[in-house]
Amino acid sequence: MELDEDEFHAQLRKQHRKDCRTKEWKAYVSEMRAKRGHRCERCGRRGGRLTVHHRYYEDGLRLWEYPDNAVQLVHTGRCHREADRDREEQDRRDRIRKEFGPEALKEERPYGSELGELAQSETPFKRWLIDSTRLPQDWDWNNGMWPLWRLWNEFAEEFRRDTKASYVQGQLELGKP
């Protein structure tokens, strides 16, 4: 019988509480601190109280048995809480994708680096939507139905492709004698 989500996580947490008190874990954390140059992979700052964050959990793995790319060195406190929140969000998205398919994710607000990219590209993205006639000239940006993030979910891929192509085109023009 398959365990349900809550039961699975409850068991994992129990195992992790045990793991955290072992010599192996302490040795592993100090080894990772040295290996990653005592730098937090979340905020980029060196020093302070650093610990190991897991990007995902897998049943049957002790906390120090994960591959190197599954863990991140982060500050205890805020940096670690943010990293945990990202993992929860990622898990939630994985469940949505599994249950309802990738299209269902288009109804979810972007988060993390995706949200950062949207914030950074807001002006060119809006211009692109109009110029490429995805939206009419007199589009109301404050309409309740289609906030910008929903348009981003729908069109980001095409926008990236187009802007990358025109960037390459621009570079070619610049390179001309």
Ligand SMILES: [Zn+2]
């Ligand atoms: Zn940090």
